[in-house]
Amino acid sequence: MTVLDTRALNRATLARQLLLDRADLPVRDAVAHLCGLQAQEPQEPFVGLWSRLRAFDQADLSELLTERRVVRVHLMRRTVHLVTDEDALAWRARHAAMLRQQVLGVYRRELDGVDLDELAAAGRAVLADGEPRSMAEVVRALAGRWPTPGHRALGEMVVAALVPVAQMPPRGLWRTKAGVRNVLLSSWLGREIDPPAQDGTDPVGEALVRRYLAAYGPATAGDLRAWCGLAGLPTAVAAIREELVTFRDERGRKLLDLPDAPRPDPDTPAPVRFLPAFDNAILGYQDRSRIIDDVHRGLSVAGERVVLVDGRVAATWTVEAGTVVVTPLRRFSRADRTAVGEQGREVAAFLSDDESHRVRVAASPG
Incomplete structure (x- = not known):
């Protein structure tokens, strides 16, 4: 089995992440290719895209946000990501259990005894009128019924986990400072999120594996898990295993990849690149x-x-x-x-x- 050394993996990563050569892509296509950009710091995606695209205009990303063609949502690793509207609708249900478990991992004691299904229904009802609300406003509407949990625990469980919401502009627009205002994702994008598969298959998980490898591969199963936070992807990997090729890294670990994805010569020159905070070119791997x-x-x-x-x-x-x-x-x-x-x-x-x-x-x- 072919061994890929660290430099070979570096050049493959740079190529997939559009950092070896800036790309001539529309902004939305770049966001889709990268499987979104981590965006808890609202201005950072602008730098990330500028470093990757030849003719990036800040106004293009702001326009996509106001036109609802890209959206700010909690997804991978329970962090805020800027993703396309289509990916938000397709991926949100697949991440729901992980989001719930990660919030519980932080606030389990405070949320002990809270019926999370009831809390989800109540949170959805608060947001059902389409009026954007801050987390504090959502908590105030719920605190009378659930007075015991701390406000932070209650709010994060609702808006970061239980209820699929989007963070509305002007947050995330170029050179704009604005607090988080949450609105139901289905209301903002005009349709319900895609439901999870009921037949035992995992088409969303399989698509995530392919998309991850296209933007981050070659990578281990541990890298994939570290990127998305989902523990249940071995079945998805197994389902598409015949589509993939494998390599080894210098430590003998198995690397998965798409057969036709770019793997440049390790001696390919790499230009200087300035990356934003929390860039997934770094965070998207366990190793x-x-x-x-x-x-x-x-x-x-x-x-x-x-x-x-x-x-x-x-x-x-x-x-x-x-x-x-x-x-x-x-x-x-x-x-x-x-x-x-x-x-x-x-x-x-x-x-x-x-x-x-x-x-x-x-x-x-x-």
Whole structure:
């Protein structure tokens, strides 16, 4: 069985994630290909798409949100994701049990004794009039009936797990600060979410496996589980096993992939890329060593924006008074500093609508 080393996996990931070459794709198609973008920080998907698309215009994503063609929902790993309307409707029911269990994992003691089916029905009734509500407003409507659980526990169980909701614009629009206002997903998108299969098959799970591998593969079953948070996908993998090819990584683990998906030459040059906080190019794996060193792994869950140099996380970056500030995690060569500076100026221009091209690359450590 062919062994793919870390560099080969890195280049495959960059290619699937549209980070090796920027793509000429419409924004909605890119969101679909990437299986959504993690979006609990509302402005971060703009940077993620800018880094991946040749002609990305911030207004295009804002328009898709207001037109209800992409939507902000709780999905993979109980995090807010920006996904297409079609994927939200197709995937939400498949994630329902995971969402419930993950909220219970945090608030089990506070929610002890609460009939979750009754709570779901009551939460849905509160939102049934189509009026967007904050989590606090939903909780206030329910607290008289369930006074014991803490407000946070009650609210998260309803709007993040039990009741399929969308987070309405203006939250998520370019350069817009707005609180979360929840509305029933079915109301916002004009039809009910797709029901789970009743015949023992798992067509949604099978589609998720294919879509994940197209955007993240080659990958292990553990990587797939880490990306979506779903534990029940071995059956889906088994159902499509004959469609897939397998490899081994350097530690002997089995990697699954689509036969015709890109696996570039490991020596393919990789350009500098600036990634947003919580980018799934890093978070979409259990083993993230293909793109980030273990010593820096904590950055990927701490909300740090990172810079890829030669395809790997090599720096963090922030914006201070219009200046993009890059902090290297390792020693940069002169060529590295030049390339990072050039890309940093482009990021600064993008974030400032071309009003600033300032970038400062701090001294390398050591």
